[in-house]
Amino acid sequence: MKKGDFKKHKGEYLDSVVRKTGITIKALTASAGFDRTTYYHHITDPHLPYKVISRYGEVLKFDFSPEYPEIQRARSDDPQEITTFEEMKKDRDYWRSRFFDLAEKLAENYKKENT
Numbered sequence: 001m002k003k004g005d006f007k008k009h010k011g012e013y014l015d016s017v018v019r020k021t022g023i024t025i026k027a028l029t030a031s032a033g034f035d036r037t038t039y040y041h042h043i044t045d046p047h048l049p050y051k052v053i054s055r056y057g058e059v060l061k062f063d064f065s066p067e068y069p070e071i072q073r074a075r076s077d078d079p080q081e082i083t084t085f086e087e088m089k090k091d092r093d094y095w096r097s098r099f100f101d102l103a104e105k106l107a108e109n110y111k112k113e114n115t
Contacts, residue, residue: 010048013067014056021060031059033084055083 018028029039032055042048042056050071057064057071065071082088 009046010053010068011043011045013064014048014053015043017060017062017064018056021062023060028056028059032056033086051081051083 018025025036025039029036034042034055042052050068053064053068054071056062082091
């Protein structure tokens with residue numbers, strides 16, 4: 001595969017980088033917050049999102065931006081994107097807490113108005 005062909009198939013490029021680093025798929029996916037089977041789906045995806053590639057790059061300490069300059073834009077577009085289960089739980093807990101705080105304030109206001 002020629003260098004330019006990787007732009008056509010992002011998953012294969014990711015796989016070639018991973019194989020060169022020597023990291024195990026299990027260690028890579030655990031650190032990136034993905035499941036092993038998800039990784040195998042990722043490497044077959046020719047249109048793999050830049051945010052996913054960037055996530056793997058962080059774990060691998062590999063800069064994909066020379067091959068995909070668009071990755072910089074993807075990183076800055078939505079820095080709040082939730083990509084791991086732990087981040088999802090933190091986000092859920094935050095919004096659950098906010099909901100209960102607001103519900104308590106609403107109930108207090110309702111009691112004050114009706115007394």
